[in-house]
Amino acid sequence: MANVVFQFENGEKVTVSTMAGENLLETARKSNVVIDAPCSGNGSCGKCRVKLLGGELDSKKTRHINEEEWAEGWRLACCSTVAGDVQVMVPDIASAYRSRMKVADLSSPQEIKIFDDCMEHLAEADLTLGNNIRIIDLKMDVPTLDDTMPDNERLTRALQAVTGIEKIELPFSTLMELPDVLRASDFEVQCVIAQNKEHVFVYDVFEKSANVVAAGLAIDIGTTTVSAVMVDMLTGRILAKASSGNGQIRYGADVINRIIESQKPGGHKKLQDAIIDETLNPMIQQMSRAAGLSSRQIYRLSVGGNSTMNHLLVGINADPLRMEPYIPAFYKTNSIYASDIRLNVHPDAHVIIAPNIGSYVGGDITAGALVSMLWNQPHFSLFIDLGTNGELVFGNSDFMMSCACSAGPAFEGGDISCGMRATDGAIEACKIDKETMEPTFDIIGDPGQKPIGLCGSGIIDVIAELFRCGIISPKGKFVREGKRVKHDHYGMGSYVLAFEEEAAGSKDVEITEVDIDNFIRAKGAIFSAIRTMLKSLDFDISMIEEVYVAGGIGSGINMQNAVNIGMFPDIPIEYYHYIGNSSLCGAYAMLLSTKAEKKVYELAQNMTYLELSTEPGYMDEFVACCFLPHTDSSLFPTVMSQV
Structure with a gap:
């Protein structure tokens, strides 16, 4: 047996015992120690970095850790096995997503306004709030020697008299509390019930004085x-x-x-x-x-x-x-x-x-489609939910079609050497001076926060700016030289946003040609899905009149830059609307409105699902999209006129 000490940057430690030869990442998982591993430990992402502080690890060298970092003790947990007692430091960034993730969760006035607007639109479509949960007051006769009716029957009869409904269901969880509550309140109570036309379900019984x-x-x-x-x-x-x-x-x-x-x-x-x-x-x-x-x-x-x-x-x-x-x-x-x-x-x-409609289009999209209001409009609209998977819905009040594409983890910072989720230290927006190639950027976190890496919206901005400034070619290769552009011993180029002394981490914050290539494939998955779905309907991009963008990345995304890199169609930018966390908004509507709940089931039943993996021509479309902005520049006339 060997003792493994996981030490965190805040000074906390977790000590576990394991067998020598066990994988370090697996040891952490079994002990509920959070080490970020987007690739699930297959060694491809390089995010499960830990620092060896003492003891023994058998570790393989990988391309993700250079010689200098290796000498400092940095290792990949997924490529390391426990050789004996060992102590490792887990970077704070590994667990930051737990508490400081920036998401579209009604945490800002902008998100709250979007949420309120969605509810107004639903109400205008007669999907008003209203459900079958009720709180009702009951007053019953106190039992006597002449009135020995049991508690459950006494409550049932009182409910029948008030509601006019014969069938009353009193579950065991409520029955357990009933004797004490009735006697503490002198048989005057409040009941939380679900009331339908022919049935009442009693969730809880409270004393009359309770604030229920x-x-x-x-x-x-x-x-x-x-x-x-x-x-x-x-x-x-x-x-x-x-x-x-x-x-x-x-x-x-x-x-x-x-x-x-x-x-x-x-x-x-x-x-x-x-x-x-x-x-x-x-x-x-x-x-x-x-x-x-x-x-x-x-x-x-x-x-x-x-x-x-x-x-x-x-x-x-x-x-x-x-x-x-x-x-x-x-x-x-x-x-x-x-x-x-x-x-x-x-x-x-x-x-x-919320009902699923396909193997990769789930209830988050049916709930989102509800609040996007596509189904209530005569013109053709596109709904895009950006996340680890990209899900799309296209249609109007007559029909809707959906599909999903595997954008991969790039929008969440995965597959990107300095990528990270949208938490403290992430660059979320960027501009680059065309002449000097110097960057300016916005960082998530407190004022004075130094950059650690790039989140999804920041990556979109950086790539769009590099392309606009002529620093990279349409293939994503570096074609200009300067202080910010460097090359490794293989000749691979990268752009440095923050040198090591300017950053919060132990290395430069940069984006490499490999990163750009990975992200081009991710953005290509989105645009090729849009094109394939439209082609299957014999439509083209010019027929899109509104685009609704949802998901956490959408809260920080620069829509024009998303168009400039070829992720979104080149249509007037005013057609684009950010609609917040549409899945949460739709779940809220389903929770509170029986009408909205029924409508979501109706939408799911009537929505056509397109399985892209079996769709002829999809891969050809995808390959054509792996270019900035696209191999067919005529699809992006506005972008090409500005480059």
């Missing part, structure tokens, strides 16, 4: 981040909000790696524990405390997530999703309750999962 709130929870489960709002089910008022990194991130940045991880022994439970125990339940505890409520007062949940996230949430095998013919266990389900998946809310809380 019937809460619900709307959740967006993204591959990288999770956002949620706790709301008053009667008024729609937001009581609390929270966001966090998805605890599954350490098992891979994309859904394929997580599905593969789930197939290992104990994998289903491991992935479910990561989202339930490490992510959602702590968020629920945090929000309940902020709202001054017991988490048991959450009586309904609504979830927007992609197909894989939905399967892993409920602990169902997701492997068929990635294997042809790509058949999921479910598109829609109405039978999940909180106790089934160990959520720390009321055990009988119903979990509404």
